[in-house]
Amino acid sequence: MVTIKDVAREAKMSVATVSRVLNASGPVSDETQRLIREVAGRMRYVPHSGARSLITSRTETLGVLLPDLYGEFFSEVIRGMDDTAQRNGFHLLISRAYADRHGIETAIRAMRGRVDGVVVMSPDLDAKSLLNLPSTIPVVLLCSVPRGSGIDSLTIQNCRGAREMVTHLTSVGHKRIAIIKGSARNYDAAERFRGYRMALREAGITPDPSLEREGDFTEAAGYAGALKLLALKNRPTAIFAANDSMAIGALSALRQCGMAVPEEMAVAGFDDIPMARYMDPPLSSVHVPICELGARAVELLLHGITHKNDHARRRERVSTKLVIRRSTGGEPAERPPPQTLNGEMVPIRYTQV
Amino acid sequence: MVTIKDVAREAKMSVATVSRVLNASGPVSDETQRLIREVAGRMRYVPHSGARSLITSRTETLGVLLPDLYGEFFSEVIRGMDDTAQRNGFHLLISRAYADRHGIETAIRAMRGRVDGVVVMSPDLDAKSLLNLPSTIPVVLLCSVPRGSGIDSLTIQNCRGAREMVTHLTSVGHKRIAIIKGSARNYDAAERFRGYRMALREAGITPDPSLEREGDFTEAAGYAGALKLLALKNRPTAIFAANDSMAIGALSALRQCGMAVPEEMAVAGFDDIPMARYMDPPLSSVHVPICELGARAVELLLHGITHKNDHARRRERVSTKLVIRRSTGGEPAERPPPQTLNGEMVPIRYTQV
DNA sequence: GCCCTCTGTGTAAACGATTACATATTTGGG
DNA sequence: CCCAAATATGTAATCGTTTACACAGAGGGC
Numbered sequence: 192m193v194t195i196k197d198v199a200r201e202a203k204m205s206v207a208t209v210s211r212v213l214n215a216s217g218p219v220s221d222e223t224q225r226l227i228r229e230v231a232g233r234m235r236y237v238p239h240s241g242a243r244s245l246i247t248s249r250t251e252t253l254g255v256l257l258p259d260l261y262g263e264f265f266s267e268v269i270r271g272m273d274d275t276a277q278r279n280g281f282h283l284l285i286s287r288a289y290a291d292r293h294g295i296e297t298a299i300r301a302m303r304g305r306v307d308g309v310v311v312m313s314p315d316l317d318a319k320s321l322l323n324l325p326s327t328i329p330v331v332l333l334c335s336v337p338r339g340s341g342i343d344s345l346t347i348q349n350c351r352g353a354r355e356m357v358t359h360l361t362s363v364g365h366k367r368i369a370i371i372k373g374s375a376r377n378y379d380a381a382e383r384f385r386g387y388r389m390a391l392r393e394a395g396i397t398p399d400p401s402l403e404r405e406g407d408f409t410e411a412a413g414y415a416g417a418l419k420l421l422a423l424k425n426r427p428t429a430i431f432a433a434n435d436s437m438a439i440g441a442l443s444a445l446r447q448c449g450m451a452v453p454e455e456m457a458v459a460g461f462d463d464i465p466m467a468r469y470m471d472p473p474l475s476s477v478h479v480p481i482c483e484l485g486a487r488a489v490e491l492l493l494h495g496i497t498h499k500n501d502h503a504r505r506r507e508r509v510s511t512k513l514v515i516r517r518s519t520g521g522e523p524a525e526r527p528p529p530q531t532l533n534g535e536m537v538p539i540r541y542t543q544v
Numbered sequence: 545m546v547t548i549k550d551v552a553r554e555a556k557m558s559v560a561t562v563s564r565v566l567n568a569s570g571p572v573s574d575e576t577q578r579l580i581r582e583v584a585g586r587m588r589y590v591p592h593s594g595a596r597s598l599i600t601s602r603t604e605t606l607g608v609l610l611p612d613l614y615g616e617f618f619s620e621v622i623r624g625m626d627d628t629a630q631r632n633g634f635h636l637l638i639s640r641a642y643a644d645r646h647g648i649e650t651a652i653r654a655m656r657g658r659v660d661g662v663v664v665m666s667p668d669l670d671a672k673s674l675l676n677l678p679s680t681i682p683v684v685l686l687c688s689v690p691r692g693s694g695i696d697s698l699t700i701q702n703c704r705g706a707r708e709m710v711t712h713l714t715s716v717g718h719k720r721i722a723i724i725k726g727s728a729r730n731y732d733a734a735e736r737f738r739g740y741r742m743a744l745r746e747a748g749i750t751p752d753p754s755l756e757r758e759g760d761f762t763e764a765a766g767y768a769g770a771l772k773l774l775a776l777k778n779r780p781t782a783i784f785a786a787n788d789s790m791a792i793g794a795l796s797a798l799r800q801c802g803m804a805v806p807e808e809m810a811v812a813g814f815d816d817i818p819m820a821r822y823m824d825p826p827l828s829s830v831h832v833p834i835c836e837l838g839a840r841a842v843e844l845l846l847h848g849i850t851h852k853n854d855h856a857r858r859r860e861r862v863s864t865k866l867v868i869r870r871s872t873g874g875e876p877a878e879r880p881p882p883q884t885l886n887g888e889m890v891p892i893r894y895t896q897v
Numbered sequence: 898g899c900c901c902t903c904t905g906t907g908t909a910a911a912c913g914a915t916t917a918c919a920t921a922t923t924t925g926g927g
Numbered sequence: 928c929c930c931a932a933a934t935a936t937g938t939a940a941t942c943g944t945t946t947a948c949a950c951a952g953a954g955g956g957c
Contacts, residue, residue, distance in 0.1 A: 192601075192657075192680075194913055205937045210915060217916090218934055237656040241594035241603070242913035245942045248545075250594070252637070252658075259623075262818065266618035273640050282658065284605070285638045287626050303590040304545075304943095305605075305635065327545075439822070465615065466819050469792070547943055558907045563945060570946090571904055595943035598912045657913095 193234045202230040213238065244304075252282045253492060254306035256298050258313060259287060263464055264481055268333075271485025272310065279493055281307075303328075308492045314377050329495030331488050335378040336506065343495060343505045345488050349379050349461075352477035352511035353386025353431070354393075356459050359475075359513060360429045361394040363520055365457060369402035369427035371416035371437050380408070383433045383461060402427050406437050413440025421448055428456060429519070435460035435467050438474055442518070457519045472517035484509050546587045555583040566591065597657075605635045606845060607659035609651050611666060612640060616817055617834055621686075624838025625663065632846055634660075656681075661845045667730050682848030684841050688731040689859065696848060696858045698841050702732050702814075705830040705864035706739025706784070707746075709812050712828075712866060713782045714747040716873055718810060722755035722780035724769035724790050733761070736786045736814060755780050759790050766793025774801055781809060782872070788813035788820050791827055795871070810872045825870035837862050 199206045204227060211217040212227040219227075230236075244250045253276055257265065269285065276283050284306055288298040299309060312333035332344040360368050370387045373380025384403075391398050404419055406412035413432050417440070420427055432438035438460030442452065450456050452472055460467060463478035487509060495502065515521030552559045557580060564570040565580040572580075583589075597603045606629055610618065622638065629636050637659055641651035652662060665686035685697040713721050723740045726733025737756075744751050757772055759765035766785050770793065773780055785791035791813030795805065803809050805825055813820060816831035840862060848855065868874030 195915095196913075206914080207916075207938080208936060211936090214915080218936095220935060223935080235653075237653050239598065239657040239913050241597040241657060242942090243915075244594040245592065245598060245913080245944085246915045248942080260619060261616070262619055263615050264619075265622070266613060266615055269618070269638070270612075270640065273638070277639070282654070283638050285622070285626070285636050286630070287623065300588075300590055301635070304592040304594060466822060469819060469822060471824050548945095549943075559944080560908080560946075561906060564906090567945080571906090573905060576905080592943050595912085596945075598914085598943080599945045601912080 192239075193236050195236070195238065198227070198231050198234060198236050201234060202227050250305055250307050251280060252284050252306045253489065254299070254302040254309035255283055255285045256288050256295060256309060256311045256313070257285065258289070258315070260312075264462075267481035268312075268485035268488075271482035271487075272489045273485075275486045275489040275493075279489075281489075281493070308496045310488045310492055314379055315374065327500075329492055329500040331492045331495065333484070333488050341504065343491050343507075345484065345491060345507050345509070346382075347379060347479055347484065348508045348510045349382035350386035350389065352461065352479075352513070353383040353433075354390040355386075355511075355513045356461070356475070356477050357387050357390035357431055358394065359515060360431065360457060360459065360519060361390065361396065363457075365429040366396060367399070367402065367425070367427040368396075368429045368431060369404065369420050371404045371406040371413055371420075371430065371432045371441065373433040373437075374407045375405070377408070380433050387431060401425075406433060408434050408436055410436045410440035410443075413437030414444045415440075417441035417444035418448075421445075421450070426456075429459070430456060431459045431461075433461055435462045435464045435474060435476055438476070438518075439466065439470060442470055442474070452518055453520045459519050463514050467514075468516065470518065475516045475519040475521060476514050478512040478514045480509055480511075545592075546589050548589070548591065551580070551584050551587060551589050554587065555580050603658055603660050604633060605637050605659045606842065607652070607655040607662035608636055608638045609641050609648060609662060609664045609666070610638065611642070611668065613665075617815075620834035621665075621838035621841075624835035624840075625842045626838075628839045628842040628846075632842075634842075634846070661849045663841045663845055667732055668727065680853070682845055682853040684845045684848065686837070686841050694857065696844050696860075698837065698844060698860050698862070699735075700732060700832055700837065701861045701863045702735035703739035703742065705814065705832075705866070706736040706786075707743040708739075708864075708866045709814070709828070709830050710740050710743035710784055711747065712868060713784065713810060713812065713872060714743065714749065716810075718780075718782040719749060720752070720755065720778070720780040721749075721782045721784060722757065722773050724757045724759040724766055724773075724783065724785045724794065726786040726790075727760045728758070730761070733786050740784060754778075759786060761787050761789055763789045763793035763796075766790030767797045768793075770794035770797035771801075774798075774803070779809075782812070783809060784812045786814055788815045788817045788827060788829055791829070791871075792819070792823060795823055795827070806871055806873045812872050816867050820867075821869065823871065828869045828872040828874060829867050831865040831867045833862055833864075 195206050195209050199209045202209065204223065208219060208223060209227055211219050212224050213231065240250070255272060273283055284302060286298050288294040295311060295313060302309060306328065308329040310331045310333055314334045330342050332342050334346055336344050336346060357368060368391065370384065372384050388398055401423060404416040406416050413436065416437065417430060420430060430441050432441055438458055441458055445452055445456055445458070452458055458474065460474050460476040463476040467474040467476045487507065491505060491507065548559050548562050552562045555562065557576065561572060561576060562580050564572050565577050566584065608625060626636055637655060639651050641647045648664060648666060655662060659681065661682040663684045663686055667687045683695050685695050687699055689697050689699060710721060721744065723737065725737050741751055754776060755773070757769040759769050766789065769790065770783060773783060783794050785794055791811055794811055798805055798809055798811070805811055811827065813827050813829040816829040820827040820829045840860065844858060844860065
């Protein structure tokens with residue numbers, strides 16, 4: 192492997208000069224610059240990042256710790272992160288980790304010395320335990336909020352999004368609106384539930400506990416929850432599921448029971464996963480700009496790194512957007528033909544395979 | 545940050561001994577071992593990977609170069625890679641790169657010194673240009689086959705999978721089977737087309753060029769292709785799309801034209817993306833074990849690394865599985881209730897959000 | 898008792914970059 | 928014409944590890 196010494200020897204210059212040229216640090220004559228660049232290019236020299244990070248104590252790498260994520264969320268969040276990271280000359284070291292305290296700690300320790308900062312996504316973890324992370328490097332917490340105030344965090348506008356959706360339901364006349372909740376320890380789930388309650392209050396409806404079902408973000412939970420709701424003597428006329436997977440499960444249950452959606456029962460989800468538009472009927476949902484979530488997380492992290500983590504702590508939220516489709520009575524039978532590829536109609540280039 | 549010297553001083557030992565304990569290299573007395581481990585743990589010492597890689601010239605990190613991937617493919621392939629990498633004590637440095645030659649070269653150079661090997665996925669690239677990669681590090685090519693013989697590669701059993709699907713179509717009586725092809729320069733697409741032709745030949749059917757439509761793996765292409773096929777005087781009775789996205793587009797077109805699927809027109813796809821089962825009717829497809837694809841790629845790469853890349857070059861394929869649903873006449877109206885979470889019925893824990 | 902082999906430990910030289918400091922040359926103001 | 932400042936380059940210390948080599952003491956076979 193060719194080192195800076197090889198380049199220096201070949202160019203008949205000292206390593207210091209070569210380093211100065213390549214890092215644009217310090218004055219070098221134009222001619223020498225040209226020469227060294229030419230030689231370095233010809234020899235395909237690339238600086239050894241380990242050696243560099245040893246002396247500069249920067250790695251130009253960001254760690255990303257994700258729980259077991261499926262589908263679009265994973266790819267989109269990484270897309271946003273990678274774009275922003277690359278634009279700033281950073282790499283991404285990605286690792287999946289159990290979202291419990293031990294898993295996160297282990298993973299972060301394993302990354303020590305390899306990264307300049309870490310984005311940690313751990314929706315299920317009560318963030319308190321992250322406070323005494325074994326690290327002095329900047330951390331940005333994704334989709335949960337630390338109890339203390341030592342860590343930046345970025346979340347989705349869950350509460351607002353849920354509130355808007357439920358308000359939409361009340362505005363088209365629904366009075367008995369059920370919810371299938373997300374996992375109990377999940378931050379997003381709690382916030383979405385809060386938004387649901389808030390919207391009901393605002394519409395002058397007193398929450399009915401029998402309409403609030405437990406769930407865990409899986410399709411099966413949505414299915415089971417819907418069945419339970421159908422068994423009530425005093426049925427709801429609308430179901431708000433805390434995510435799309437559960438809404439899809441609910442749709443299955445309703446179909447099997449012969450309930451017409453949205454006529455007999457409206458259904459709404461959250462996330463606006465690509466599949467949502469393909470449901471029968473297409474599912475109303477709350478769109479989450481996942482890509483931007485990732486991008487913004489990296490921006491926050493980079494800021495923390497350049498400011499040596501001594502800035503005031505930030506709590507940010509990315510905003511959501513209501514998407515009304517047929518499952519709540521919006522948008523009549525028309526299903527957009529895929530050749531019109533405008534903003535909303537993202538082409539589902541599902542895989543390149 | 546605490547270094548090996550700090551640990552040595554604290555334990556009143558030399559750095560060499562500390563290093564020996566932590567790497568289990570060389571003889572150390574039991575008592576000294578215990579002492580050093582205790583001290584290192586208490587001080588939360590973690591070796592600086594840069595310094596280590598400088599001397600050992602190993603980084604314990606694998607590079608992953610992916611094109612613009614959407615959805616399940618991305619997350620699943622990384623899941624498989626990360627599992628295998630972690631099990632072997634490796635990290636994953638992930639980067640998206642334009643799949644052209646320059647993009648790949650740039651990305652690989654940027655990774656030099658940071659990784660011990662690279663998995664490159666570049667389905668659209670004619671792999672010839674990868675032959676003189678600016679690297680001596682092991683490379684595994686995913687979803688394309690290098691022309692020369694210098695690089696390991698791992699692909700999907702595209703040809704076999706397509707052949708099985710088309711054979712299924714002929715076996716239920718179809719004689720005029722159309723195909724909507726994938727991108728012209730795409731390896732997977734070419735192989736799937738080859739399988740299609742092969743199956744037809746085996747069934748004694750002579751290929752009809754008017755039934756072979758160009759496509760590019762997008763939904764829009766599937767939509768357009770299906771319309772073209774419907775406009776033929778001598779229509780096909782079945783459409784095989786080279787991936788699910790195009791099959792979904794085709795279903796849209798057929799629905800808009802009032803064609804009954806599968807009665808008037810059978811439709812089949814490839815990839816078996818999660819959405820496939822939710823189509824109306826559920827889409828027959830060729831299942832690709834994406835997670836295993838990633839896992840196997842990393843295994844190949846690790847093998848190349850430990851054997852210093854001087855093993856015989858490998859060409860492997862991961863096998864596919866035919867999944868027949870209603871769109872080709874299989875599996876009657878029943879749609880599996882999501883609470884039965886057996887093997888085939890993977891829970892769609894779509895996002896944790 | 899001598900030599901050889903182990904075991905346990907320490908010393909110091911790499912690895913490949915950055916950079917403070919030193920040195921040599923040029924420039925320009927008075 | 929001289930001295931200070933600016934420019935261009937080189938020397939060498941440094942970052943945190945690993946590891947070849949050295950060395951000391953113990954044990955055993957003869």
